[in-house]
Amino acid sequence: MSTTSYSTSKPDISSNESSTLQTEAQLALPETAHNPTQLDMSNGSTTVKLEHLGPMVIGVDGTLSRISNWEGMTDGEKKATLRIIGKRNEERLKALRAKEGAD
Secondary structure (H helix, E strand, O other), rough: OOOOOOOOOOOOOOOHHHHHHHHHHHOOOOOOOOOOOOOOOOEEEEEEEEOOOEEEEEEEOOOOOOOOOHHHHOHHHHHHHHHHHHHHHHHHHHHHHHHHHOO
């Protein structure tokens, strides 16, 4: 009959070997899912339209964000979202301005 023994001690790894192991374990960032858009501002224009990104959403605390699935929405969904977000953004801006005036 054979017996198996197990050790609970950790292997002795020098700090140099440890950092090498950590470096090898790091993963690279994934490829981008879309083609980046290059902006040409050589004609002197100072305006850039980012309509393809969708509307800015104002958070209750004043932070800004965008709708992540904007490009996948139908025209009807975009129209309804613009109406809802527009109204909500106005209410939030009004509340933030009132709060700022009270401080």
